[in-house]
Amino acid sequence: MSVATSYEFLDKxxxxxxxxxxxxxxxxxxxxxxxxxxxxxxxxxxRSLIAALRADDWHGVLESDTIWLCVSxxxxxxxxxxxxxxxxxxxxxxxxxxLVGGSIPAELQxxxxxxxxxxxxxxxxxxxxxxxxxxFTVPVPVMATHKEPVEVLWFVGDYGSYHPRVQQVTRxxxxxxxxxxxDFGILGPEENSDGDTQAFTGEWGLFELLARKxxxxxxxxxxxxxxxxxxxxxxxxxxxxxxxxxxxxxxHHTQYLVEHFDRIRPLLQxxxxxxxxxxxxxxxxxxxxxNIYDEPRQLLRAIPGxxxxxxxxxxxxxxxxxxGGGGMWLDGFSWEKAHTRTTEWRIKEALAVGADVLAVACPxxxxxxxxxxxxxxxEGKLAVKDVVELLAESMFG
Amino acid sequence: MDIVVLMKFVPDLVEDLEIDxxxxxxxxSFLRLIPNELDEHALEEALLLKDRCGGVVSVLTLDFGDVDxxxxxxLAKGADRAIKLTGExxxxxxxxxxxxxxxxxxxxxxxxxxxLTGTQAVDDLDGFVGGLVADRLELPYVGYVTKVxxxxxxxxxxxxxxxxxxxxxxxxxPAVLGIQAAEKPPRYVVTSKVMEAMKTRKIEEIALxxxxxxxxxxxxxxxxxxxxxHAQMIEGDAQQVxxxxxxxxxxxxxxx
Numbered sequence: 001m002s003v004a005t006s007y008e009f010l011d012k013x014x015x016x017x018x019x020x021x022x023x024x025x026x027x028x029x030x031x032x033x034x035x036x037x038x039x040x041x042x043x044x045x046x047r048s049l050i051a052a053l054r055a056d057d058w059h060g061v062l063e064s065d066t067i068w069l070c071v072s073x074x075x076x077x078x079x080x081x082x083x084x085x086x087x088x089x090x091x092x093x094x095x096x097x098x099l100v101g102g103s104i105p106a107e108l109q110x111x112x113x114x115x116x117x118x119x120x121x122x123x124x125x126x127x128x129x130x131x132x133x134x135x136f137t138v139p140v141p142v143m144a145t146h147k148e149p150v151e152v153l154w155f156v157g158d159y160g161s162y163h164p165r166v167q168q169v170t171r172x173x174x175x176x177x178x179x180x181x182x183d184f185g186i187l188g189p190e191e192n193s194d195g196d197t198q199a200f201t202g203e204w205g206l207f208e209l210l211a212r213k214x215x216x217x218x219x220x221x222x223x224x225x226x227x228x229x230x231x232x233x234x235x236x237x238x239x240x241x242x243x244x245x246x247x248x249x250x251x252h253h254t255q256y257l258v259e260h261f262d263r264i265r266p267l268l269q270x271x272x273x274x275x276x277x278x279x280x281x282x283x284x285x286x287x288x289x290x291n292i293y294d295e296p297r298q299l300l301r302a303i304p305g306x307x308x309x310x311x312x313x314x315x316x317x318x319x320x321x322x323x324g325g326g327g328m329w330l331d332g333f334s335w336e337k338a339h340t341r342t343t344e345w346r347i348k349e350a351l352a353v354g355a356d357v358l359a360v361a362c363p364x365x366x367x368x369x370x371x372x373x374x375x376x377x378x379e380g381k382l383a384v385k386d387v388v389e390l391l392a393e394s395m396f397g
Numbered sequence: 398m399d400i401v402v403l404m405k406f407v408p409d410l411v412e413d414l415e416i417d418x419x420x421x422x423x424x425x426s427f428l429r430l431i432p433n434e435l436d437e438h439a440l441e442e443a444l445l446l447k448d449r450c451g452g453v454v455s456v457l458t459l460d461f462g463d464v465d466x467x468x469x470x471x472l473a474k475g476a477d478r479a480i481k482l483t484g485e486x487x488x489x490x491x492x493x494x495x496x497x498x499x500x501x502x503x504x505x506x507x508x509x510x511x512x513l514t515g516t517q518a519v520d521d522l523d524g525f526v527g528g529l530v531a532d533r534l535e536l537p538y539v540g541y542v543t544k545v546x547x548x549x550x551x552x553x554x555x556x557x558x559x560x561x562x563x564x565x566x567x568x569x570x571p572a573v574l575g576i577q578a579a580e581k582p583p584r585y586v587v588t589s590k591v592m593e594a595m596k597t598r599k600i601e602e603i604a605l606x607x608x609x610x611x612x613x614x615x616x617x618x619x620x621x622x623x624x625x626x627h628a629q630m631i632e633g634d635a636q637q638v639x640x641x642x643x644x645x646x647x648x649x650x651x652x653x
Contacts, residue, residue: 096587100587104585106582127412203588205590206588
């Protein structure tokens with residue numbers, strides 16, 4: 001299973017990755033390493049990694065543990081002139097080799113172990129996955145008890161289900177869906193982690209285990225499309241689940257809400273002036289050319305009283321929040337290696353353009369950026385809110 | 398060095414525990430069972446020893462319920478044999494006396510130089526499995542062990558005492574050791590290796606039937622912990638707080 005030489009490894013990347021053979025076309029231009037948010041702290045940022053593999057320095061590559069700084073943000077892959085699938089192919093495959101060899105930071109091990117045992121990275125009880133909807137003002141049908149087909153199957157995701165801060169985003173979306181009279185249901189305890197981030201830690205076996213559980217659950221029910229507020233779930237459902245034979249239309253909540261724009265707009269009220277900037281999540285934008293850049297901006301600009309400003313890094317140049325590729329579960333490790341956090345750079349950018357609110361659209365981002373507001377000593381100066389929270393505030397006050 | 402790891406399964410405290418009103422015992426129908434955390438450390442220590450000295454690592458457990466996945470995981474991590482003991486009532490939360498009885502009976506037919514198990518578990522109501530097994534097999538036992546080093550037919554074991562005190566103890570082989578922590582955190586094994594083990598490896602079964610114990614500690618009733626009265630916060634500056642504490646201690650007869 002594990003490979004013994006650089007050449008075997010390159011061969012594995014080529015065989016296991018769509019367009020993997022592009023790796024033969026690396027020009028050693030270094031654009032990847034330059035754009036990598038953690039490249040400065042890695043022993044082998046992507047360009048050097050390919051050079052080392054070509055020189056057959058497999059031992060050196062395996063000796064280094066800084067591959068775990070890779071946050072699978074697709075920055076490298078998106079600038080590569082040879083279109084090498086660096087993130088999903090080269091880097092995630094190296095992580096697999098590290099996992100197979102037993103080289104894994106303890107914090108990441110806990111998240112992967114939790115995912116395998118409980119179906120969520122947080123290690124929470126699977127039975128409590130829908131507890132966020134208990135005693136909530138808006139009815140949230142759970143498919144197992146709903147017994148009827150729905151228009152929209154809402155894939156809530158781990159953090160949306162369990163994380164206290166992200167539950168607020170989930171509830172805001174539930175309220176908006178209810179007001180729009182959307183016929184929706186959730187899987188509740190039958191839902192497992194989408195597995196996307198676990199896959200990008202190199203744990204593809206775990207991804208498949210989780211994905212197959214979700215596919216079995218989803219195939220029990222009748223629905224027209226899938227909705228999710230989680231770009232990682234969106235990416236997995238759109239690009240990875242079809243490889244396992246599950247092909248269903250999936251929309252990110254910002255896409256879905258733009259489709260209902262005509263009905264949302266009359267509900268939006270001016271609740272006072274606010275200057276808002278927007279952080280593009282990697283998995284809505286760069287990853288797999290998902291290119292969902294305009295929809296969140298369109299929603300934000302529609303809010304009366306809202307002044308929209310761009311940060312210097314926007315759209316495809318967005319700086320990762322550091323949560324992808326396992327970064328969500330490697331905070332201690334990354335700090336130890338890099339002594340900086342990408343979230344903190346982002347908070348400074350948002351403040352530099354005079355924003356009162358940093359709008360986000362990924363469940364990793366609300367808690368991560370809120371922490372960074374505090375750790376940079378800017379508590380009270382910048383709020384972090386999901387796009388749907390801002391819409392709900394404008395609608396309901 | 399051939400090592401047997403004794404693995405016990407305990408209720409997962411991630412789920413809310415319930416007491417069955419009719420029996421006064423733990424409601425078992427919805428219970429999730431997981432390997433005792435310290436038994437996983439015992440397995441890790443066994444695998445580290447195997448890396449250093451060779452030998453066969455066998456994992457022994459009772460058919461507590463849903464144990465197969467954990468056994469395949471142990472095989473994927475590097476264990477050589479996984480053995481499941483079947484018997485009456487093993488899935489009904491057997492006492493440690495009964496568990497030790499079952500382990501001891503099976504160990505009579507196994508070759509080993511060392512037996513490792515977790516030093517304790519969350520559901521120990523009647524002693525610790527390691528000590529009980531050692532007593533039945535008339536073997537030496539050391540608990541709270543954090544390191545095992547083989548030396549000249551013996552073992553040097555590190556034992557932790559409260560208060561930061563450590564001891565190095567020479568133990569003759571074979572022996573039973575209760576592991577407090579392995580030298581490294583238990584290893585992670587990728588899911589694909591566990592799946593492969595499920596396809597290619599076998600779990601051995603030994604049928605024990607009924608395991609009688611002379612010493613069964615009856616459990617009269619169990620109860621969920623109740624929160625007591627809340628702590629009283631004493632407000633004020635240092636002088637005022639000190640005076641209030643002295644008054645309280647006098648009132649309660651703790652100081653004259």
